[in-house]
Structures are given as C-alpha cells and as structure tokens.
Amino acid sequence: MTDVLAVDPVPPVAAGDTPPSRATSAWRRLRRDPLFLAGATIILCFLVVAVLAPWLAPHDPAARLLESQVSRARNEIPPPQPGFPLGGDADGRDLLSRMLLGSRQTLLVAVLATVIGLGGGLVLGTLAGALAGWVDAVLMRMVDVMLAIPSLLLAVSIGVLFVQQSRFTVILAVAIVQIPVFARLLRGSMLAQRVADHVLAARALGVKPAAIVLRHMLPNSLGPVIVQTTLVLAVAIIEAAALSFLGLGAPDDSVPEWGQMLGTAQDVIDSHPQLAFWPAGAIITVALGFTLLGEALRARA
C-alpha cells in the first residue's frame, strides 16, 4: 500500500564522512523525487498567488462592474473582454479577480480545517495511546461511531446544526470529521511505542510519565501524522466544495472562495460551464499538489 512509488536505494555514504541524520537523508531523497517536486511547485505557486492576490487582482472581486452585460432572462453573462480576460460571473463580477482572491479563502479553509482536526485528533489519540486501558477503550468506541458515518454525511449533519451558516461553520464541519481519523492514526503508533526499547529505557531511568509521552512517544509517532496532514489538506478543500455544492456553504459570497464559486456555478453549468471549470480546475490542481506531497512523504519518509 505504501509502495505506490518506486524507491531508489539510499545514496552510499563515503567512508570517513559522518553519516547524515535521518531527516537530512530523507530530504536528500525527497529533493530528487519528481512527484515531490511537482507537488511542491504547485503548492508554492498556490501560496504565492494567495499572498499576492490583492496586488495581482485587476479589479475588486465584489464589484459588479459588468452588471450591464448580465441578463437572466436571456441567460447571458459577460464574455471575456479587454481588461477582463476571463469575463464576468453570473453577477457581473470579474472572474479573474475572484479566482485570484479565492485562493486565500481556500487556503484558509484547508489550513484551519486541518489544524482543528489535527489538534482534536492529537489530544484524543495521545490520551488513548498513552493511557491505554479503559480510556483507550472508551475513546476508540467513540471514534468507531464517528467513523461509521460516511464522512460527507457526518460533515453535513454537523453543518445543519448551525442556525447561521458561515465559512467558519463549513470549516468546523470539515474539521470535526477528520478528528477520529487523526486520533485513530496517532493512537496506533503510540500504543506500539509503549513497549519500544527507548520508552522502556526512559521508564527505567525514572523519567516522569508525562515527559515520556510528550518528549519520547509523541515526537516518534508524528511521521504518519505528518503524511496524513498533507493528504487532509487536499481532502478539506474537496469536502468544503462538496458542502457548498449541497447548499451548506457560506451564504455571503462577497469574499470569494473556490468551493463556493464551484457550488454556485452548478446552476448555470449547462449554458456557462466556464464558471465551473475555472474554480474546479484550481481546486483539482491544488488538491493534486497536496496529494503528491503527501504520497511522496509517505513513500520516502
């Protein structure tokens, strides 16, 4: 399962050199991995666009500059024209500016949802893995129940609990779904370490239990968690888009976000597919970038 990508042999270490640390040698191998490079390039471009968006965008993304060219009766939206290379959206706003600024909100959704999911999972997984016994049993049965509900259904069930939908409720719904995934993952590697030599040694030396967990077990369990985090960044963007598509996105679209733009575009997709293709293309590219990074890390780390 982990062997999706071919693995090169570890570069031989010349006699007399100090062998490189694990992190350094992993990085050396990563640097030459085409999948990692492709993923890193995509994500770097995405980050640059997100940071520079306000200066790159030619127009105000909320201003209905081309409203005169919108006709709902004749099903017309502004076509591409000088100054508006992608044309306008169904409300006459500049599509290019919305795409550029949308990158920021999409990044926010991905990062916040992942961080919240990771944080919750870290707490639950560490508790279960470190304390084992009945705490582990209770927490893991809770995780079982959450994992029994298909992820999208769980996310929408959480989404409808909020009276007022906003971007933050979308983020929260996507994040909560990831908590059991992270918790299960961390718990597994923590439990395996309880009997590992370095933990037994630390215990024999009389290191405090809390310090053993935080300094010895947790850092050594983070490898698979980092891989999963990278993959969840992609999942979060896609799930947020799916929530928007089902009508549970943020109702206010003055601040653009790709998932929301794609969700709104479905109403006019038969006549104006470009409104869906641009945000969908962007989402697919960024999600692919995170997936490539995650897979490259999984195979090499």
Place this chain on the structure above:
Amino acid sequence: MLRYAVRRVGQLLLVVAALSVLLFAWLRSLPGGPVSALLGDRATAESRAALAATLGLDQPIPVQYLRFLHRAASGDLGISTGVQRGEPVLSILLQRLPATIELTLAAILLAVAAGIPLGYLAARHRGGWLDSAGVVGSLVGVAVPVFFLAFLLKFVFAVQLGWLPTSGRQSAGLDATRVTGFFVLDGLLTREWDAAWDAAAHLVLPALALASIPFAVIFRITRGAVLDVLGEDYVRTAYAKGLTAGVIRRRHVLRNALLPVVTTIGLQTGALLSGAVLTERVFAYQGVGQALAIGFTLRDYAVLQVVILAAAMTYVLVNLVVDLSYALIDPRLRT
C-alpha cells in the same frame, strides 16, 4: 471462529446503540429544537403543541429516548416535511433504496472490473507506461471532486454529444412494469427489453462518476498487493519448482493479492455512500442519496435522520461481513 463472530457482532450492536443516541441528541440540538425541525417554521401553534405531546417532549429525556427507539422499532420513522411532503419516511426509503443499490452495485462492478486487471498488469510491468499512467491517474482521481466529474461526464456525453440521457432513472413516457424496483432487472424479468435498455442507459454516467472513487483505490491496492506478493519467498519457491508462469500467477500471486483488495472494497462503502449523495444530485437520479441532498437543502430532518442511520448501518454491516469472511479465509485474524 464463533467466538470471534460473537465479539464482532457485539461491537456492532454497541456502535449502533451509540449511533441511535447520537442521532437522538442531534435531532434535539437542531436549530429551533425537534418540533421546529420536524414541522418547519411556519407550522401553527396547535400543530406544534400536538407534535410536542406526541413526541412526549414534556417527559424526562431518558423516557423520550426510549419512546424514540420504540417508534423507530415499530416502523414509524416520521413523515417527510420537504423531500416528498406528507409521505411516511419509511415508504420513501423503501421506494428509493433499490435505485441507490442499483447505482452503487454498478459502480463497484465497474471499478472492480477495471481496477483489478489494470492494477495487476501495472504491477507485472512495473515502471512501464501502463504503470506510470495508472499511478498518475489514481493520484489525479483523488484530487477531482466526484460531483465535478459527474458534471463533466454529463456536460460532455449528455449535453454536448447527446449520447446518453441527462437525468433521472427512466425516460419520460416510458411505461415499464415494476417488479423489484431495480429498473434494469425489472426490464429483464418482464422481457421489456426497451425498458431495460433505457434504464441501463440512465445508469451509465452516474455509475461511471461514482466508480471513480473505488476504482482509484482498488487499482492502487491491487498494484501494491501484487508487488508485495511477487517478492514473497513462496513465489520464488514456486518458480524454483518449475511451475509455469501462468499457474504461479493464478494460484499464488493473484489469490494472495486479492485478500487486501476485498477488504478495501468493503472500506469503500462509506465513500460510495457519500459519493452517491453527490452523484445522484447531479443526475437527478431518484435514489436515497438524492433524497438526502434535497433533505439538507430543505431541512427535512425526518428524512435526514433515517437516511443517515441507514447509511451508517449499511457501512458497519458491510464491514462486519468483510471482516467475518476475511477471518473465515485467514484464521490468523480471529483474535
């Protein structure tokens, strides 16, 4: 084996019990409480009071929960307030279930029929063009939102080319006899070939879109498992014994590699159910998923509650069956 089975079933019952508590709590914490949730905001004061009395909202919480269970157990799953207004949720579920089962089965069949042979070939010709294309394709597949793929298929093959129908399960004006509720099967059983053909044509695009999820996973797992098995000692031994390559591939490689693939198919049930909601929505395919998608938009909590529970139970049941059959094949797992 029996002890293992009993323990797994016990775990399942525990999960289902916890799910029912969770769902009960969910229904109570919805905006406006259960009465507004079930009746909507525009209900009259009398109907609200009547429902509150029927639901026993004046009773203590544990009593309410037991009543909720009792009603559910006796088949009273509430009345739809939006999806099919006024109809009992149970009948909506029964009427739409065959559609979703038909769609999901078609998707799994497509994914298995394409994923296992391609994954096997990719592993045998590791590093070749099929292998590279498959690995890249399965990575891209993960990044494409399933509802967008559904849109794309619909736009190209139904709207632009007009080869296949855009929506629904059956063409308007076609009068087909219903036997089981599975439209393709009905057409075959009643020998109404045009109806079977029509239903199958409506199934193609949604099934293709939905199949993309399990296909990418089955391809990758098959490829990885075959690669693992090819490196095993017993395969080398088989070659050393002078067995023919065909026998080794069939008896040793494929058979051992398929075990993880079977588990994977079970684990895909959840993703398939999520995907069915999105795909059915795009193609206006009258299944349970569409009811759920509309239910979320219209806040039809009676329908949502039942469908979510049904989906979760399907998921845990499928995985129970997979685990049990797995333990039956491989005794080491009965711990």
